[in-house]
Amino acid sequence: MGLFDFARNIGKKIFGSDDSDDDAAAKLKQHIEEDNPGINNLEVEVVDGVATIKGDTDDPSALEKAVLMAGNAMGIEEVKADELTSPAQTVEVQYYEIQEGDSLWKIAKAFYGDGNKYEQIFEANREVIQDPDKIFPGQKIRIPMD
Numbered sequence: 001m002g003l004f005d006f007a008r009n010i011g012k013k014i015f016g017s018d019d020s021d022d023d024a025a026a027k028l029k030q031h032i033e034e035d036n037p038g039i040n041n042l043e044v045e046v047v048d049g050v051a052t053i054k055g056d057t058d059d060p061s062a063l064e065k066a067v068l069m070a071g072n073a074m075g076i077e078e079v080k081a082d083e084l085t086s087p088a089q090t091v092e093v094q095y096y097e098i099q100e101g102d103s104l105w106k107i108a109k110a111f112y113g114d115g116n117k118y119e120q121i122f123e124a125n126r127e128v129i130q131d132p133d134k135i136f137p138g139q140k141i142r143i144p145m146d
Helices: 021-034 060-071 104-112 115-124
Strands: 040-047 050-056 078-085 093-097 140-144
Touching: 021 040, 021 050, 021 060, 050 060, 060 078, 060 140, 093 104, 104 115, 104 140, 115 140
Parallel strands: 050 078
Antiparallel strands: 040 050, 093 140
């Protein structure tokens, strides 16, 4: 799975299966705006499990977070962000799909060699993860490697 591909049957329940695509788009937009990572002129469309995000930002991390916020919603299997403009990312970022039994401490130990750096991962994903103790298998997060 790449950054823009997600598991449709898992994630945070933002909208219901009986919602129209327009309703799903409105609810997904509201979800992103609640913890807006820095996207201006945000527009969201949803068609058959594919979310298209449009807008602009001065922060490449905001683009990554908006994609993850949309993709980690139950019912979304792909996110298209071709019309979401941002400068190029200047920091190396890896993406990780959370596995059964993972914790942020365990992930920090694997990526940084120090589990105590889990707060770095949490801070880099604050808009994606509301509580460091509430992550779920299949959820995607970003791991800054700086």
